Amino acid sequence: MSDCASCAVRCRAICASLAVDEAAELGRMGRRQRVKAGHTLLWEGDEAPTVANVLSGVLKLVVATADGREQIVGLVFPSDFIGRPFAKQSPYRVTAMTDAEVCIFNRQQFDDFAGRHPHLQQKLLHRTLDELDRARHWMMLLGRKSASEKVASFLLDMEERLPGDPGGGSGGFELPFGRQQIADILGLTIETTCRQLTRMRSDGLVDLPSRRAVRINDRARVAAMAG
Amino acid sequence: MSDCASCAVRCRAICASLAVDEAAELGRMGRRQRVKAGHTLLWEGDEAPTVANVLSGVLKLVVATADGREQIVGLVFPSDFIGRPFAKQSPYRVTAMTDAEVCIFNRQQFDDFAGRHPHLQQKLLHRTLDELDRARHWMMLLGRKSASEKVASFLLDMEERLPGDPGGGSGGFELPFGRQQIADILGLTIETTCRQLTRMRSDGLVDLPSRRAVRINDRARVAAMAG
DNA sequence: CGTGCACTTGACAGTCATCAACTTTGGTGG
DNA sequence: CCACCAAAGTTGATGACTGTCAAGTGCACG
Incomplete structure (x- = not known):
């Protein structure tokens, strides 16, 4: 059972739509679980999967071809929702990119609960539309x-979405993953991704102080470059 | 006001989740409207847009760059839902690819109605998840x-999704749009699209009896080719 | 200090976009 | 009914962009 009172994302997760007693009921169904970086929570085509809220860390949603090519089709941050309610199979693989902590529910139980709580469903609808x-x-x-x-x-998207941007925006940000993952997000190879970053650095558009750190120097020109 | 009793998609659209009197209330809010092929129903960034059900025809959802490149991000068939509930702006352009007929609602009114009818919201959630x-x-x-x-x-996707496949599957199907549109769906140029189709025809994988007609001869090999 | 892995850089090749010309189709009016 | 026209589709030549393969660099770790 989860300890909702100490939940870091209590205010932002879908649970926030529930009254105290309702949240308590949902809390009894949930279980906190740690996931190590690189570990997969849900496999594509999994039967009887679970759903979950993300408490901390970053996870990726991946679709792969038979011959191993991968495309990242979504990133999941704290307070985001994971899984596929109302379906037997998970339509994609969910893998942790960093060490993460999630609050897991049995899907069937969650679906039933959602059916009885329109506010939860509405929240879920809003998120899904987004x-x-x-x-x-x-x-x-x-x-x-x-x-x-x-x-x-x-880069612009990450600057905006990454949680806990230290330094408040002007100090740059830290990507939670490496070059290959960027390539898998963008539908490029790691080499092409790398070359583009190098060129942006030489052109003075960005600084790359460390492997995963990024600082955008000229936001206007980067935005123009983004098309 | 719409005449729901004569609605061609009454059983499949989200309205099907409603009781008779509820459907009547929703019906009083809706208005039938014809849209000619090529006409745009909703512009990207539109304020105060509407939502709608598709009664007949096929429409496309388009995202465009400033310099005119277009990507089709969704196809909308009869009984499908159009528009963005709970948001002020339409996130993409909605254009009819064929002559079409839609049942239009004021978004604000629809949102309110949805808020009072959990079953409708649930149906909407299911569709959005799909x-x-x-x-x-x-x-x-x-x-x-x-x-x-x-x-x-x-081709495989279209064969499966296209409504009213005449001849029941073995007789091929008719695309509701031309080569440029296919290219915009696939993120290719029209020339590349064309060459691939020509090659598939020469290889005997498909027949192309007319501009828009397609017949898949060797489904297994096409599936293998699809990756 | 050495090892391994992520990242970077380089050379080359293939795919697909671009530009241009040509063909077919479908519609219109004589 | 046929001729003509515009739009859609097809084909060809060429080149740019990006993927592939390979080697090298630098950082973090033991």
């Missing part, structure tokens, strides 16, 4: 943008 | 598949 908008805009990037536009768009 | 799954799988295609894989995947 995710759909994000996914569709990403489709534009994947289908129509060049490598340089992709990388520029990516 | 759309999200579809969009994410399409991201894999856009980001990681080659031109030939894209075209093969496209």
Whole structure:
């Protein structure tokens, strides 16, 4: 059983839509679980999967071809929701990119609970609609943008979305993953991704103080570059 | 006001979740409207937009860059839902690909109504989750598949999704749009799309009896080609 | 201090976009 | 019914971009 009172994302997660007693009932169904970086929580096509809230860490949603190519189709941050309610199979793989902590529910139980709590469903609907908008805009990037536009768009998106940006925006930010993962997000190879970053650094658009740190120097030009 | 009793998609649209009197109330809010092929129903960034059910025809959801490149991010068929509930702006352009007929609602009114009718919201949630799954799988295609894989995947997807497949599956099907649109769906140019189709025809995988008609001869090989 | 892994850089090749010309289709009017 | 026209589709030549393969660098770890 989860200890909702101490939950770091209590205010932002879908649970926030519930009254105290309702939250308590849901809490009894949930279980906290740690996931190590690189560990997979849900496999594509998994039967009888679970759903979960993310408490900390970053996870990725991955779709892969038979021959091993991977495309990251979504990033999941703290307070975000994981899993596929109302379906027997998970449509994609969910893997932790950093050490993470999640609050897990049995899907069947969760579905039943959701059916009895319209507010929870409404929250879920809002989130799903937002995710759909994000996914569709990403489709534009994947289908129509060049490598340089992709990388520029990516950096702007990450600056905006990454939680706990230390230094408050002007101090740059720290990516929670490496070059290969960036490539898998953008539909590029690691080499192309790398070259674009190097060029942006030589052009003075960004600083790359360490492997995973990024600081955008000229936001206007990066935005122009993003198309 | 719509005449729900004569609605062609009454059983399949989200309205099907409502009781008779509820449906009547919703019906009083809706208005039937014809949209000609090529006409745009909703512009990206539109304020105060509407939502709608599709009664007949096919529409596309489009995201465009400033310099005019377009990516089709979704296709909308009869009984599908159009628009963005609970948001002020439409996140993408909605354009009719064929002559179409839709049942339009004022978004604000619809949102209010949905808030009072959990069953409708649940139906909407289910649909949105399905759309999200579809969009994410399409991201894999856009980001990681080659031109030939894209075209093969496209044909299989269309064969499955197209309504009113005359001849019951073995007789092939008729695309509701031209080559440029296929290219915009797949993130390719029209020339590349065309060449791939020509090659598939020469290889005997498909017949292309007319501009828009397709017949898959060797489904297994097309599926293998789709990756 | 050495080892391994992530990252970077380079050379080359293939795929797909671009530009251009040509063909077919479908519609219109004589 | 046929001729003509515009739009859609097809084909070809060429080149840019990005993927592939390979080697090298630098950082973190033991």
